[in-house]
Amino acid sequence: MRLFSRGAIALAVTILLGCMAGAVAQQTENIPQQNSDAIARKLASVLLERQIGAKVPAERFGAYEVDFNLDGFSEIYVYVQDPACDGVKCGLFLFVLEGDGYREVLGDIPGARLTDPAKVGLGAFKRKGFIDLQLNQTLASWNGERYADSSTFPASSLDGTAFIAACRKNKSSEQPEEGEAERVTSECQCQFNRFQTIGFAQADLDTYAASFSENFVYPTGDREKPWQALVKDAEDAGTGCDVVSGKSQWQPAYFNHGDQQQQRLDFDAFLDACPVQDFILTNRKTGSPDRALGLCGCLARELPTQGVTQTGMDLLTQYYRDEISDADIDAQDSELLAAHDKASDACLAQFPAK
Template sequence: MAIAQKMAMGLLERQTGSKGLPLASFAIEADLNLDGLPEIFAYRYAPGCDGVKCGNFLFVLEGDSYHEVLGDIPGARLVPQDKIALSPFKRNGFFDIQSDTMTIGWDGTRYVDTSTFPASTLDGAAFVAACQKSKLGEQPAEGEAEQAATACQCQFNRFQVVGFKQADLDAYTASIAGQDVEYPIGDKEDAWLALSKSAQDVATGCDVASGKSQWPLAYFDHGDKPQQKLNFGAFLDACPAQDFILTNHKIGSPDRALALCGCLAREIPTYGVSQDGLDLLAQYYRDEISDADVEAQDADLLTAHDKASEACLSQFPAK
């Protein structure tokens, strides 16, 4: 069984009270904030679906629990999948999503209709000038000036869409213009770093929208073997219930354990673990066999497991 489908089954049962995934249902992983630990998008089929216990669901790990984040958006459950697409732009760290005719964006805890976000009207002349200057050399090649103007205008437009304040835009403009900027420290430093990250995300989004670049994936210390198509069902049943998973200082809850185990399921095969090895680990997690038993059957398995665990835990979000 695929990883996303197995993870979604339990989350959907908790959300809807209905067990299993009917035919024509599916689940996929989508890393909406590019942290290396994907969210779970699931579609639960039901004839004549009313959008209550069926339709589209999106589960995001926030704190100790997975939260379903589409339920408060009118009609989002019933949008056909071919009318759902990721935007090239982020908002508050997560990609905007086109959901039929509506764009939904992350408000810090859930997805909402972006028309409910406050926009702003800014004076962008100084920013556009500084932005273009930062992109062009002393003697720009043919077409570069036009490309820079387009990119900078895109950024300015997006700053207004996401509600930048004039003071924030002016501070960011000064930083890219090479002016002497007294960067904040202490309590105000976090706000400045968040502003800079938001501005960088806007710039990347504009480059992606123009086809100039792609969003960089989160760094992950993968193994050097290709991912294999394995059955992860037994592994994902056993892993989240194992005490040494649950009691890890970064985990501490069943949902966080599930997220870590999903990561392990993705990563362990990249260290050369086969279906037999995965099934052996499931037995190990169920306390049916000891370390010595595992090593007697596969001397490299626990080493591969530990490397995958280290890679996943290094990326795991704080509570």
């Protein structure tokens, strides 16, 4: 089977990341979300067993797909129950696919695993691409590899005179409305404060301030990539300030499960067969067992959005086991392979680079 086409939560600061079946049971039935959770639980069972060194009974953990770096590809958020939790083999886990493998990214923060799931929330700002997490009293930020206590990050002390002036001029309209000057000043001050928090260098701040001028010459060549990274950090700071003020919000940190009516499906057999299939494991975008697992998780989530039923999922499972051929599938469901290919295209389009 080809992995390419056959022809060639609204997010706000106060949103809590609910865990465990009790919270789900109180909600109205949401079959697409239930399918997503079932996939997350299957992937989590594999990742937890490797992390802990032993299989975790299904009744002891809940797992959810989240998207804290807003790249369209899920991270796996897990809570393992244990009345006598030691903070090592139970509690909170967050698995992120980067490079060739999944990494658990909360374990380096003292006490993070022991955080009450009801006291986990999303922060207003992003750092290095990931949204901050509020773990009870600890604000956790991304350090480029994992989450860490934000109080351990170095800050900078900057002269913001030029930036504040340029920012206010850039944001002010030619015919200001009442109260606009105060609002603009507050927004620019918030961004400046954030630049210091994330450790901007004075030269970077001055360059960014200069970019508001019509005569600014945008960097090219070897300087273009660092400039783009600087602009992304500045834009994230601006969005975070808008979130704080209630003016805007980040795009949802959950997934759009499509508008196709879905059935509640069993994905376990498919997710056992898919990652070990040679054309998945050796695809140029995968190339490792963990990346194959992540891609298969995405496929499982996308297939129901293409109208695939349990019968279709079972046929695809047989195909991934090399038990039936393309012709066998077409004879039973002439639209199934086309639906699979659309799901494959969607997943490969958002699959993280190595």
